[in-house]
Amino acid sequence: MDSVRFGLSIRALRRRLRWTQDTLAHRARVSQSLIAxxxxxxxxxxxxxxxxxxxxxxxxxxxxxxxxxxxxxDRLLDADHASLVERVVRELQANGWRCLVEVTFAIGRExxxxxxxxxxxxxxxxxxxxxxxxxxDIQATLAALDRKVRLGPAxxxxxxxxxxxxxxxLVAAEGRTxxxxxxxxxxxxxxxxxxxxxxxxxxxxQPSGTIHGLWFLPISTQTTGRHRVGRxxxxxxx
DNA sequence: TAAGCGACAACAGGGTGCTA
DNA sequence: TAGCACCCTGTTGTCGCTTA
Numbered sequence: 001m002d003s004v005r006f007g008l009s010i011r012a013l014r015r016r017l018r019w020t021q022d023t024l025a026h027r028a029r030v031s032q033s034l035i036a037x038x039x040x041x042x043x044x045x046x047x048x049x050x051x052x053x054x055x056x057x058x059x060x061x062x063x064x065x066x067x068x069x070x071x072x073x074d075r076l077l078d079a080d081h082a083s084l085v086e087r088v089v090r091e092l093q094a095n096g097w098r099c100l101v102e103v104t105f106a107i108g109r110e111x112x113x114x115x116x117x118x119x120x121x122x123x124x125x126x127x128x129x130x131x132x133x134x135x136x137d138i139q140a141t142l143a144a145l146d147r148k149v150r151l152g153p154a155x156x157x158x159x160x161x162x163x164x165x166x167x168x169x170l171v172a173a174e175g176r177t178x179x180x181x182x183x184x185x186x187x188x189x190x191x192x193x194x195x196x197x198x199x200x201x202x203x204x205x206q207p208s209g210t211i212h213g214l215w216f217l218p219i220s221t222q223t224t225g226r227h228r229v230g231r232x233x234x235x236x237x238x
Numbered sequence: 239t240a241a242g243c244g245a246c247a248a249c250a251g252g253g254t255g256c257t258a
Numbered sequence: 259t260a261g262c263a264c265c266c267t268g269t270t271g272t273c274g275c276t277t278a
Contacts, residue, residue, distance in 0.1 A: 034253065036260055
């Protein structure tokens with residue numbers, strides 16, 4: 001983000017409305033000194049939520065987008081996800097599951113894709129796997145998973161798969177941050193995905209009945225907390 | 239033995255109050 | 259309106275305990 005341009009923009013909008021910094025601060029529910037800081041190019045020291053409030057006060061819209069080396073960022077973001085999907089597919093196939101990856105569907109008005117759709121033919125078990133390298137929005141993640149579970153049998157039928165029951169596993173990258181996010185909404189997870197990693201693994205190895213669970217798996221390229229030595233904060237500028 | 243989780247420390251950065 | 263100093267909060271890494 002160009003903080004200087006952002007600050008000049010806010011100032012221009014504020015003056016157009018003939019507001020003082022105090023007026024804007026009141027409307028955006030921040031202090032006057034913060035408005036001054038932002039207008040002078042200090043937006044990079046303010047949270048996006050506050051910047052959004054300042055924009056909202058003007059009726060403006062804040063858009064944040066990260067660009068890096070053309071499409072390289074998309075490939076980087078995809079790498080962790082792809083690594084987890086690969087890990088899941090290996091685990092499933094090793095235990096006799098047939099797997100389809102990135103299964104797109106269009107049923108009525110419902111469109112989307114399932115990260116991994118697996119069938120255990122011996123038991124007639126269909127497994128819908130949602131893979132998340134990071135869990136940014138728990139509610140949205142669970143809502144998307146519910147929808148895919150509902151549509152799973154129909155999607156499987158389209159591919160000639162016959163199933164008697166549907167199971168779901170949300171696979172998340174192992175890490176303290178993801179675990180804490182899940183823990184923070186423990187009651188929600190207990191309702192939607194009560195099974196945990198050990199049960200999920202047992203189910204994958206020997207599917208019986210059905211399961212709705214959460215499985216933490218390490219990303220091979222990721223350094224997990226316990227293996228790191230020392231802190232990783234960026235050094236302060238000199 | 240691995241998974242899960244609570245507690246704690248360290249740190250960076252956000253936001254405010256005060257004042258020139 | 260601008261700038262400084264301070265306090266508070268959130269995040270992350272680590273340790274150690276419990277449980278299956």
